[in-house]
Amino acid sequence: MYKQLVAIILASFFILITLAGCQEPPQEKSANTTTGQNDLKPSLKKAVKLVKKRIAARTWSEIIASGHINAVKLDWQLESALPRAGSTGAYHSTLLQGFAQSRGLTVTWHRVSNLAAMFEKLSAFEVDIIPRHLTITENRLAKYSFTYPLLRDKEVVIAKSGKHDFNASAINNLHLPIGSAYIESVVSQYPHWNVNVVKEQVSSQEMADHVAQGLSKYTIIDGFALETLKQYRDDIQSVFTLPKAINLAWAVNLNNDSFLHELNEFISVHHVMQMIEPERTVGFKQLRKDKLPLRVITRNSPETYFLWRGELLGFEYDLMRKFADIHKVKLVIVVADSYEEMLELLAEGKGDIIAAGLSRTKARTKKITKAKLATSIRYNRVKEQLVAHQDGELINELSDLKDRTITIRKSSSFWPTAQKLAKDFGANIVIANEDIATEILIAQVADKEIDLTIADSNLIAIEKTFRSQIITPLTFKENVPYAYLVRQNNPQLLAYLNEFIRKYYRGTFYNVVKNKYFYNERLQKSHKKHRLTSGSILSPYDDIVRSQVQPYHFDWRLIVSQMYQESRFDPLASNATGALGLMQMLPRTAEELGVKDLKDPEQAIASGVQYLDWTRNRFSKDLPVQEQIFFSLASYNAGYGHVKDAQRLARQLGLRSDRWFNHVEKAMLLLQRRQYYNKARFGYVRGREPVNYVRDIHQRYLSYIRITD
Structure with a gap:
């Protein structure tokens, strides 16, 4: 039974x-509504204001009067990737948001499934702009106006990593997404190539996946997109570069000159700002005067900075975002893989601040001073604690650590403590691989894969909301200070940071952010x-x-x-x-x-x-x-x-x-x-x-x- x-x-x-x-699949929605509204119940539809279809593009005066810009993006852009240099989705969204804010406007996003639908919405005057890297082609110029080029690029043929005997005179098994400008490029430059059209409009990431999996031998993407993909994957490579350079820009409707003028003026300033050298060591006042972004160096972790459901979050990220907002500067996050890399990036002028939950210890202070860096006053305090499983043998005092095994990374700030426990109390120390973050070690304790580890109280607080099995039987250090790092030759920034800390440390905003990441257990009622x-x-x-x-x-x-x-x-x-x-x-x-x-x-x-x-x-x-x-x-x-x-x-x-x-x-x-x-x-x-x-x-x-x- x-x-x-x-x-x-x-x-x-x-x-x-x-x-x-x-x-x-759901049908295309009416003008001036976002995808999904027509699927709501009648009681919800009443709240949606439908207007008559437009017969012309909105002028700049009409856009200003409405208070918002109607823009379109692809479904797969609903969530942005973790920002990296050249991340196209985040690049366009951020840039258009910046334009809108500079003019006192907001952006209303409309979503569609493919590039063709983007142009359909623009042609129907349902949106004002397509803010995307669009190749300016002759066919498109006959129907739409384009902004000043945001980028001049070349298209590249990519293949799976490995040896390839690419022959431009005879290429087969080249797959390109329907409606893409790449098809027009091939027809005009290499009409003898055999093109297989993919019936769905997919992203460069997905086309690269097809190539890496062997579903296609070759495809074409922008060189800009390739550089972005190569930052985190090594299963694809460029095998050929098309000789004709392309201009990439945003599209608006023909004859919408007033809107186009405003966009071009903004893009011109944007290009001037992009010409600034990435390595710079200017003071904070000069940074603000030149409208340069504040570059914060941190790490990708649950304590500092991470992506969740398309939202950028993290204790350090929220604090730095507040600091940037106060001083009216853009915030750019530079992600480093290790403590050593953070110090190098800051010293070389590739970042302005390190905000990564770094404890201010004597050993670190000595190294920091030698590297001509400086620390802020304390902006957080944590405890250094032992992490154990609740079902393990009881640990009430330091002598109970005899013959117990503590797993820790050698580069961790807890390493000196572990060494002392081994020397004075007979603990066994196992060196963890450097790629294993402390939160993983805590998870391994919870799963009984390892015996013990050491972590700071903030991270332990995060992990306890997910792992009720872990306990902290011993505290080794109280009031371990966290500090920001800047270059010694940037005393202005250090002064502003210290002022920020004095004003907000332990205040309402600070406590809300700290509670948000370290002590909130979803605040659910039992x-x-x-x-x-x-x-x-x-x-x-x-x-x-x-x-x-x-x-x-x-x-x-x-x-x-x-x-x-x-x-x-x-x-x-x-x-x-x-x-x-x-x-x-x-x-x-x-x-x-x-x-x-x-x-x-x-x-x-x-x-x-x-x-x-x-x-x-x-x-x-x-x-x-x-x-x-x-x-x-x-x-x-x-x-x-x-x-x-x-x-x-x-x-x-x-x-x-x-x-x-x-x-x-x-x-x-x-x-x-x-x-x-x-x-x-x-x-x-x-x-x-x-x-x-x-x-x-x-x-x-x-x-x-x-x-x-």
């Missing part, structure tokens, strides 16, 4: 998943445990969920299971990152989906269902139907980009990239390690969280099926 029940549950599950993957029986109502929102999932063909019980995981059915739930409501959506993402009030259960559920559908559609073309929901849930939790990184890593490790359990989930866990996330487009991710998220929702969903069937 038990085997029959399990078979019925699994059969039901896969039938439902099959239905989930077979729906028609909930009573109800035993569900056959025929039970799963949640107070079952009827709303049933109505919202119909256009998307999700099983309503899956969404209820996810809702419980996100908010425990609390419509006012919020977390430290700013996510709100039953489905814990970020307000910025919800607005792009046409949802305004995340405290309203109906709108909150609508936004969650739409976003899950968006992630599923992004995976639909390259995954078995039964796997789509697992990847979609992982993307909902950690972000689509992180899951794509894990897929690529899985292929490199010989695992299947189209299977979640025991394959891509293993790669996701590895993206917590420096040696892997350094080569990932989206950087560090707390991989254990999406892994547990998918498993928990899946198991609860199967239970819901058993209860309700």
